Amino acid sequence: MIDLNSLLACPRCDNPLTDFRCVACQVDFPVRGGVPWLFAEPGAAMSEWHNRWQLALANLEQERKRVTAALKKHSDTQASVRLELLQHGYAEQKKCLAKLLEPLARHAPADLETYLALKTRPPTQQGLFTYAANLHRDWCWGEAENQSALVAVSSLLKETRPEKILVLGAGAGRLAYDLHQSLENAITVALDFNPLLVYAATHIVKGETVIMWEFPLAPRRAEDVALERSLSAPKPVRDGFYYILADALRAPFKAAQFDVVITPWFVDIVEESPAKLIPRINRLLDVGGIWINYGSLAFNQSDPADRLSLQEFITLSSTCGFTNIVSSEAAVPYMNCPNSRHGRIEEVVTIKAVKQSDVPQSRRHEALPDWIVGGKQPVPLTQSFQSQASVTRIHAFIMSLIDGKRTIKDMADVLEQQKLMQKQEAISAIRGFLITMFEEEGSGRGY
Numbered sequence: 001m002i003d004l005n006s007l008l009a010c011p012r013c014d015n016p017l018t019d020f021r022c023v024a025c026q027v028d029f030p031v032r033g034g035v036p037w038l039f040a041e042p043g044a045a046m047s048e049w050h051n052r053w054q055l056a057l058a059n060l061e062q063e064r065k066r067v068t069a070a071l072k073k074h075s076d077t078q079a080s081v082r083l084e085l086l087q088h089g090y091a092e093q094k095k096c097l098a099k100l101l102e103p104l105a106r107h108a109p110a111d112l113e114t115y116l117a118l119k120t121r122p123p124t125q126q127g128l129f130t131y132a133a134n135l136h137r138d139w140c141w142g143e144a145e146n147q148s149a150l151v152a153v154s155s156l157l158k159e160t161r162p163e164k165i166l167v168l169g170a171g172a173g174r175l176a177y178d179l180h181q182s183l184e185n186a187i188t189v190a191l192d193f194n195p196l197l198v199y200a201a202t203h204i205v206k207g208e209t210v211i212m213w214e215f216p217l218a219p220r221r222a223e224d225v226a227l228e229r230s231l232s233a234p235k236p237v238r239d240g241f242y243y244i245l246a247d248a249l250r251a252p253f254k255a256a257q258f259d260v261v262i263t264p265w266f267v268d269i270v271e272e273s274p275a276k277l278i279p280r281i282n283r284l285l286d287v288g289g290i291w292i293n294y295g296s297l298a299f300n301q302s303d304p305a306d307r308l309s310l311q312e313f314i315t316l317s318s319t320c321g322f323t324n325i326v327s328s329e330a331a332v333p334y335m336n337c338p339n340s341r342h343g344r345i346e347e348v349v350t351i352k353a354v355k356q357s358d359v360p361q362s363r364r365h366e367a368l369p370d371w372i373v374g375g376k377q378p379v380p381l382t383q384s385f386q387s388q389a390s391v392t393r394i395h396a397f398i399m400s401l402i403d404g405k406r407t408i409k410d411m412a413d414v415l416e417q418q419k420l421m422q423k424q425e426a427i428s429a430i431r432g433f434l435i436t437m438f439e440e441e442g443s444g445r446g447y
């Protein structure tokens with residue numbers, strides 16, 4: 001039996017952890033709802049996800065109210081069936097989320113505006129719901145898709161008898177679970193930083209049923225707009241399976257602990273360049289250990305040079321301490337929810353590589369700078385903060401002129417009197433700003 005604790009190192013300083021405590025950094029990593037939070041600044045990570053959770057709840061409530069208002073107008077039309085179901089689905093989803101993410105509850109919730117104003121990063125980029133559909137695919141309707149992932153990955157492990165497997169960006173966890181159930185390894189660690197996926201999966205793999213609502217992108221019928229899903233696993237997971245909440249770019253493990261690392265649908269969605277990420281994967285593996293990458297290669301990185309072709313990816317891997325690299329490609333159905341007209345076929349790449357040697361690591365990944373996370377250093381007056389402050393002042397000034405009486409021309413007069421802009425220029429600028437505000441008011445969907 002291998003204990004999770006024996007593998008762990010501090011994500012801040014790399015010293016071994018004892019009972020989720022780093023003696024050198026004097027940091028205790030909390031265990032909430034049975035899952036350890038192993039982020040470099042666990043308190044900051046928890047606040048961030050707490051805020052995103054509250055924002056998601058507030059958004060759901062706002063959306064529910066919008067549907068209720070529409071229902072009042074269309075109560076005797078065909079639309080009412082759909083709207084009633086949506087209204088019910090949003091209300092129920094709120095309850096499901098409140099229960100599931102209970103381990104995050106700490107603070108009294110603020111109002112929607114406060115969360116919108118204070119968000120540190122746009123919640124839509126890596127929000128709680130970004131991969132919520134994976135929960136439904138993994139644990140409800142996606143048997144064929146789940147099987148094809150399992151076959152692709154497990155066929156590459158046939159001649160090996162791995163003991164310690166790590167899945168980075170494990171998401172809703174089905175692949176990690178299926179591998180653990182079908183192999184005889186001692187320990188599988190599933191790592192992800194999204195608490196919605198992690199807490200749902202933690203209950204599910206234990207053999208519990210989790211209720212969540214699915215809102216398909218392109219519902220086939222009116223009844224498909226909101227679906228109550230019972231998410232469950234075929235069997236409770238056998239011993240040795242662990243979920244942890246952590247940043248894969250600062251994975252909280254001692255070096256060379258694993259004999260298999262799997263990155264399913266992961267390397268192309270992280271913000272870090274492959275040139276930095278691959279050495280981090282290398283570090284986690286023992287020499288002779290196997291890295292399996294499975295999924296799309298649709299790199300999302302901001303630098304075009306980092307959006308690698310398959311050939312470049314293989315070449316880079318070989319310069320990052322990997323050898324015997326083999327790859328294959330197959331067209332597979334992806335996220336084909338049976339109640340949705342939306343779904344796609346993806347050309348999926350499977351790459352297997354064997355670690356030959358260690359390679360130098362790049363600097364420790366910083367999710368957020370210390371002056372944000374710790375809050376003890378001065379906030380730097382950067383160029384972008386200065387210009388953002390002026391923009392915000394102008395926006396606030398325009399908003400303060402909205403009193404239910406002034407026209408755009410009246411407002412432009414004030415801007416001209418204040419010597420901020422000439423009247424004609426001000427008219428088109430105010431109009432542009434108001435169009436954005438008006439359109440944003442009607443666009444807060446996403447469930």
Ligand SMILES: C[S@@+](CC[C@H](N)C(=O)[O-])C[C@H]1O[C@@H](n2cnc3c(N)ncnc32)[C@H](O)[C@@H]1O
Pocket residue numbers: 131134168169170171172173175191192193194197246247248249263264265266269270
């Ligand atoms: C495209 S999803 C794939 C999920 C899962 N592997 C699958 O195949 O269904 C990417 C996953 O990576 C997670 N993720 C992204 N960046 C991460 C990071 N820096 N640390 C940990 N998890 C991360 C997301 O939360 C999400 O669950």
